[in-house]
Amino acid sequence: MEDPRTLSIGRLSKDTGTNIETIRYYERVGLLPRPARSEGGYRLYRIDHLKRLSFIRRGRALGFSIDEVRTLLRLADERRRPCAEVRVVAEAHLKDVRAKIADLEAMERVLKSTVARCAKGTGSHCPMIEALYREAPSLGT
Structure with missing residues (x-):
C-alpha cells in the first residue's frame, strides 16, 4: 500500500x-x-x-545558475542561515542581471534604429539585411 x-x-x-x-x-x-x-x-x-x-x-x-542554486541550497541547509553569504551570491547575480539588461537595451537601440531604416527601404535594398552582413555593431559588451 x-x-x-x-x-x-x-x-x-x-x-x-x-x-x-x-x-x-x-x-x-x-x-x-x-x-x-x-x-x-x-x-x-x-x-x-x-x-x-x-x-x-x-x-x-x-x-540563478545551477551552481548558484546549489550554493543557495547549501547555505539554506546550514542551521545558522548565513544571510551575509547569501547576500554576496545575490549581489553578484544582480550585477550580472544588470549587465544583461544593459546589453538588451543596447540591442534594442540597434534594432530600433535598423527597423526605422527598414521602413525607408525600397525594392531589393533592405537596411536590416545589410546591417546583418556588416560587421556587428558594438552592443556595449
Missing part, C-alpha cells in the same frame, strides 16, 4: 509545474536528494522534496 505522505514523480511534477525529466536531472546533479523507492522501483518523494524543488524552481526563475 502506498504511503499517503509520499508523492510519485508525476504528482511532484504536477504540483510544482516541473517537467519529469527536469526532476530527474536535478537528482542527477545533486540539487534534489534521491528519493526512496517503492518495492516496484517507483520514486517516492516526500514533502521536503516538494519544498526543495519549489526553492530550486524559484531560484531558476530568478535567473
